[in-house]
Amino acid sequence: MSxxxxxxxxxxxxxxxxxxxxxxxxxxxxxSAGGGAGGGAALVADGAWRPARGRVGVACLIFSESAFFCxxxxxxxxxxxxxxxxxxxxxxxxxxxxxVNSVALLSSSATIxxxxxxxRRGAIQQFRLWLLxxxxxxxxxxYGTGVEWNGLIRDxxxxxxxxxxxxxxxxxxxxxxxxVTVGLLLLSLTLVLSLLGHVKPERDHGRVDxxxxxxxxxxxxxxxxxxxxxxxxxxxxxxxx
Numbered sequence: 001m002s003x004x005x006x007x008x009x010x011x012x013x014x015x016x017x018x019x020x021x022x023x024x025x026x027x028x029x030x031x032s033a034g035g036g037a038g039g040g041a042a043l044v045a046d047g048a049w050r051p052a053r054g055r056v057g058v059a060c061l062i063f064s065e066s067a068f069f070c071x072x073x074x075x076x077x078x079x080x081x082x083x084x085x086x087x088x089x090x091x092x093x094x095x096x097x098x099x100v101n102s103v104a105l106l107s108s109s110a111t112i113x114x115x116x117x118x119x120r121r122g123a124i125q126q127f128r129l130w131l132l133x134x135x136x137x138x139x140x141x142x143y144g145t146g147v148e149w150n151g152l153i154r155d156x157x158x159x160x161x162x163x164x165x166x167x168x169x170x171x172x173x174x175x176x177x178x179x180v181t182v183g184l185l186l187l188s189l190t191l192v193l194s195l196l197g198h199v200k201p202e203r204d205h206g207r208v209d210x211x212x213x214x215x216x217x218x219x220x221x222x223x224x225x226x227x228x229x230x231x232x233x234x235x236x237x238x239x240x241x
Contacts, residue, residue, distance in 0.1 A: 052206075054206065054207070054210050055210065058210045058213050058214065059213075061214075062213065062214070062217045065179070065217070065221075066217075066221070068175070069172075069175070069176070069221050069224070069225075072168070072171055072172040072175055073172065073224060073225070073228050075168055075171075075172075076168040076169070076172050076228055076229065076233065077228060077232065077233075079164040079165070079167075079168050080165075080232070080233055082164055083163040083164050083165050084163075085163055086163070087156045087157075087158050087162070087163075087165070088165060089165055089169070089229070089233040089234050090234050090235065090236040091156075092152055092156045092158060093229070093230060093233070093234050094148075095230055095234070097144060097147070097148060098144070098148065098226065098230050100144065101140070101141045101144035101145065101148075102141075102222065102226055104137045104138075104140045104141050104144070105137065105138065105141040105180070105218075105219055105222055106219055106222070106223075107137055108133075108134045108137035108138050108141075108215065108219065109215065109216055109219045111130050111131075111133040111134040111137060112130070112131070112134045112187075112211075112212045112215050112216075113212065114126075114130040115127050115130035115131045115133075115134060115208070115212075116205065116208055116209055116212050118130055119199075119201050119204070119205045119208055120201065120205050121201075122201040122202075124194065124199070124201065127194065127199075127201075128191060128194050128195065131187060131190065131191050131194070132191060134187055134215070135184060135187050135188055135191065138180055138183065138184045138187070138215075139184060141180060142177060142180055142181065142184070145173065145177050149170075169229065172225060172228070172229065173225065173229065176218070176221060176222060176225050179218050179221070180218055183211075183214055183215050183218050186211055186214070187211065187215070190208065190211060
């Protein structure tokens with residue numbers, strides 16, 4: 001009986017050790033390069049390379065949102081010059097203030113890169129300062145957009161229901177402003193969590209990297225929106241001034 005019971009006792013004593021090994025072993029889809037949900041590609045147990053789920057999720061989000069923006073841009077281009085009554089883009093859109101807003105927004109791509117680099121170095125104070133600068137630049141862009149819309153509505157009576165230009169303009173620019181607002185909320189939440197001590201460089205730089213992807217996407221989209229609305233759309237018909 002002793003020979004029959006020894007293997008059983010050995011199995012029972014080995015079971016807890018195996019479970020502990022499973023708990024402590026790294027999850028294959030998180031990987032070790034980036035850490036956290038936003039970490040880099042993972043090398044799983046079978047040796048196959050797989051991208052991290054966080055990166056795939058954000059990439060899918062950016063792809064789907066790009067399709068929506070393409071639809072809005074195509075609609076804007078299609079309806080340019082089809083209004084039977086004004087105001088028209090070349091009559092009411094002013095380029096200088098939008099250029100200032102654009103410089104502010106595009107500069108925020110550089111500041112969020114600096115914030116990410118500071119977090120990777122473990123310089124948490126610098127990370128907070130660069131993140132705050134990104135938030136302020138994005139907020140200034142939204143403020144400038146609000147000022148522009150207020151002038152269009154008050155001085156030119158251009159609303160979303162005025163004509164085709166008003167409908168496509170507020171839909172396209174407003175859709176982009178919505179994405180900037182979402183990005184600012186996420187950046188602000190990250191800054192608050194950092195001030196409360198809940199952002200750890202070794203654990204969270206992958207997540208902040210994914211947030212920077214979204215912010216860069218918002219900036220790149222604005223380049224296309226700006227070119228469509230304020231360069232192509234402001235050209236008077238027939239080159240008239």
